[in-house]
Amino acid sequence: MKKAADHTKPKRYGMVIDLDKCTGCGACMVACFAENNIPFKKDESEKLLSITWMRVYKLSNKKKYPDTDICYLPRPCMHCEGHEGHSPCVSVCPATVTDYSTETGIVSQIYTRCFGCRYCMAACPYHARYFNWWDPVWPKGMEKMLSPDVSVRMRGVVEKCSFCYHRYQRAKDKAYVEGRTDVEEEEYQTACTQACPARAITFGDLNNPKHKVYELKQDPHAFRLLERLGTNPKVYYVSSREWVRKSGDNYLKHEEPGHIATKH
Amino acid sequence: MDSALIPKGVQRCSLGKFTLLIAVVGAVLLWGVYAMLLCWIKGLNQTNMNDYYGFALWIWADLAVIALGGGAFFTGFLKYIVGKDELKNIINYAVLIGFICYSSALLILAIDIGQPLRGWFIFWHANVHSMLTEVAFCLSCYFAVLTIEYIPLILENRQLNKVPFFHHLAHNMHGIMAVFAATGAFLSFFHQGSLGGVSGVLFGRPFGYREGVFVWPWTFFLFTWSAAAYGPSFTLMCTKILEKASGKQLVKDNVVDLLAKISGWMILTYIIAKIADTLYWALVTAPARGHTLMDFYSNNPVYGIWILVLEIVLGGIIPAIILVVPGTRRNGYLRMTAIILGVIGVSVNRWVMVLQVMAVPVMPFDFWAMYYPSWQEVATTILPVAYGIILIALSYRYLPIFPQEPELNPVD
Numbered sequence: 007m008k009k010a011a012d013h014t015k016p017k018r019y020g021m022v023i024d025l026d027k028c029t030g031c032g033a034c035m036v037a038c039f040a041e042n043n044i045p046f047k048k049d050e051s052e053k054l055l056s057i058t059w060m061r062v063y064k065l066s067n068k069k070k071y072p073d074t075d076i077c078y079l080p081r082p083c084m085h086c087e088g089h090e091g092h093s094p095c096v097s098v099c100p101a102t103v104t105d106y107s108t109e110t111g112i113v114s115q116i117y118t119r120c121f122g123c124r125y126c127m128a129a130c131p132y133h134a135r136y137f138n139w140w141d142p143v144w145p146k147g148m149e150k151m152l153s154p155d156v157s158v159r160m161r162g163v164v165e166k167c168s169f170c171y172h173r174y175q176r177a178k179d180k181a182y183v184e185g186r187t188d189v190e191e192e193e194y195q196t197a198c199t200q201a202c203p204a205r206a207i208t209f210g211d212l213n214n215p216k217h218k219v220y221e222l223k224q225d226p227h228a229f230r231l232l233e234r235l236g237t238n239p240k241v242y243y244v245s246s247r248e249w250v251r252k253s254g255d256n257y258l259k260h261e262e263p264g265h266i267a268t269k270h
Numbered sequence: 271m272d273s274a275l276i277p278k279g280v281q282r283c284s285l286g287k288f289t290l291l292i293a294v295v296g297a298v299l300l301w302g303v304y305a306m307l308l309c310w311i312k313g314l315n316q317t318n319m320n321d322y323y324g325f326a327l328w329i330w331a332d333l334a335v336i337a338l339g340g341g342a343f344f345t346g347f348l349k350y351i352v353g354k355d356e357l358k359n360i361i362n363y364a365v366l367i368g369f370i371c372y373s374s375a376l377l378i379l380a381i382d383i384g385q386p387l388r389g390w391f392i393f394w395h396a397n398v399h400s401m402l403t404e405v406a407f408c409l410s411c412y413f414a415v416l417t418i419e420y421i422p423l424i425l426e427n428r429q430l431n432k433v434p435f436f437h438h439l440a441h442n443m444h445g446i447m448a449v450f451a452a453t454g455a456f457l458s459f460f461h462q463g464s465l466g467g468v469s470g471v472l473f474g475r476p477f478g479y480r481e482g483v484f485v486w487p488w489t490f491f492l493f494t495w496s497a498a499a500y501g502p503s504f505t506l507m508c509t510k511i512l513e514k515a516s517g518k519q520l521v522k523d524n525v526v527d528l529l530a531k532i533s534g535w536m537i538l539t540y541i542i543a544k545i546a547d548t549l550y551w552a553l554v555t556a557p558a559r560g561h562t563l564m565d566f567y568s569n570n571p572v573y574g575i576w577i578l579v580l581e582i583v584l585g586g587i588i589p590a591i592i593l594v595v596p597g598t599r600r601n602g603y604l605r606m607t608a609i610i611l612g613v614i615g616v617s618v619n620r621w622v623m624v625l626q627v628m629a630v631p632v633m634p635f636d637f638w639a640m641y642y643p644s645w646q647e648v649a650t651t652i653l654p655v656a657y658g659i660i661l662i663a664l665s666y667r668y669l670p671i672f673p674q675e676p677e678l679n680p681v682d
Contacts, residue, residue, distance in 0.1 A: 101396070119388075123392075139320075234559050
């Protein structure tokens with residue numbers, strides 16, 4: 007009975023990213039590109055036209071030497087839960103292209119249904135959604151190196167981080183073949199998590215006490231980006247530096263992080 | 271040469287002069303069509319939009335023309351439902367402007383989507399939670415209503431009206447026009463409102479987000495109200511432009527005065543509601559999310575507090591006062607100034623609710639995103655203007671749009 011109950015328990019896959027460990031090397035971004043067949047152009051100097059499901063931001067405390075300090079902040083899709091699954095992008099999509107899974111907590115995107123209105127992009131405060139302004143053009147021979155598990159996207163549709171959902175499907179298939187009902191923590195890990203040389207990214211089921219993320223998210227120094235908006239994201243950040251934690255949200259002059267009641 | 275097609279009792283310019291006008295405007299139209307084809311064939315990389323600016327000039331144009339086209343539904347509502355019979359002298363033109371505005375909005379939407387061939391997915395895979403779904407349904411239905419309202423006008427062309435079937439059809443359609451006017455008002459309430467909801471529901475964007483009632487943010491009601499308020503002003507502005515172009519008075523002063531008065535009172539009540547909304551947003555909604563009002567109006571090269579003053583004071587309070595006070599309203603110069611200011615005001619409102627929403631940084635480490643449109647975006651935005659001029663020119667020449675014209679301009 008207990009096993010059956012575990013089987014039906016909804017998962018909330020999420021991340022905890024230790025910003026004190028992140029060196030800003032960008033390995034997570036590269037791994038994400040390769041894993042998810044993310045298209046790129048010859049000239050990627052205009053970053054507002056670059057597709058980066060995982061993007062590393064550089065934060066500064068804006069103080070002069072010797073007090074200057076920087077922090078790198080990797081930003082995947084936050085897979086916001088919003089209020090009862092009404093994440094900012096899911097509720098606005100007119101064609102039900104994007105959906106919040108109550109089974110996994112992952113926000114999906116059906117590329118072949120998207121007609122490119124970009125309302126979801128307008129709704130996302132994290133800029134985690136990207137539009138295919140061009141059709142993908144792969145360097146000669148590279149089309150043979152693409153992952154067969156992830157469909158390539160055509161011009162005119164929106165795409166975003168899927169928490170490497172195809173890896174979850176693969177892990178579920180494996181578990182099924184082996185007669186198991188559940189996926190183990192190490193069986194489903196995102197490409198960026200595995201690529202991070204500093205082990206700054208931890209991925210797992212935020213609901214499962216056996217998963218590392220369950221404990222890590224309870225760190226007193228843990229915070230989420232823009233919590234006050236009620237987006238209810240599933241990516242947590244940890245930093246021992248107060249200015250970094252304060253950079254995670256907007257505060258009025260008299261307010262202090264940690265003393266603001268959030269909706270979720 | 272085309273005198274057999276021109277309504278009885280009115281005079282029109284020569285066919286040569288008319289053809290020249292159509293040719294000049296047609297050239298602009300073709301330029302827009304070329305840009306439109308570029309966008310369809312090569313994709314939206316022809317624009318200056320980017321991943322921070324997913325909504326830009328086109329969505330503003332959409333919202334603006336739908337607001338300005340609101341004169342059709344509100345004038346129809348006033349004439350057929352409220353019973354302001356004098357407005358029968360301007361309702362045809364209001365319907366024509368509405369038809370142009372809504373068909374333009376649909377065309378712009380068809381250019382604006384990344385996969386135009388999948389546009390029908392919005393109906394097939396409809397998400398009932400999305401404001402855009404409501405926009406798509408109500409907009410399409412209301413455009414159908416406008417088409418139904420425009421058809422009897424076409425059938426009143428001198429030659430078409432000689433066909434008994436067309437004559438009776440037009441007559442009978444006029445007879446049941448109140449039903450369509452009521453349907454149009456109902457549909458307009460929802461699609462104008464849901465266009466307001468487009469930014470109002472964005473709880474991830476504190477500049478656009480508003481609280482509200484049930485599933486409707488305050489912007490839902492404000493957009494409907496403002497369209498009803500400023501739409502008639504736009505109808506009057508277009509009437510004045512046509513009067514200047516034709517060199518004739520087309521509508522009697524009492525009709526203009528009545529519509530201007532109604533528009534003025536609507537603008538006045540709207541701007542009071544808008545000020546209340548702005549105050550609540552600035553003092554309660556935004557601070558609850560860690561923002562002060564000036565966060566939205568500083569540290570960038572374009573969006574200063576001036577834009578709020580332009581929208582509310584110059585585009586709201588001043589035109590409302592001019593149009594409400596009988597003395598200033600009856601002064602033609604002041605009335606037209608108020609009407610132009612109002613049209614600017616509502617257009618600025620739609621601009622900030624689309625483009626400034628995109629520009630304001632939300633993450634504290636993010637930046638203000640600035641945008642200027644590409645020539646393809648400009649050309650495709652001018653395209654509906656050229657199309658509108660051509661349709662107005664054709665309708666004015668061959669259809670009895672203004673019932674008072676023969677009386678005001680007797681032909682010897």
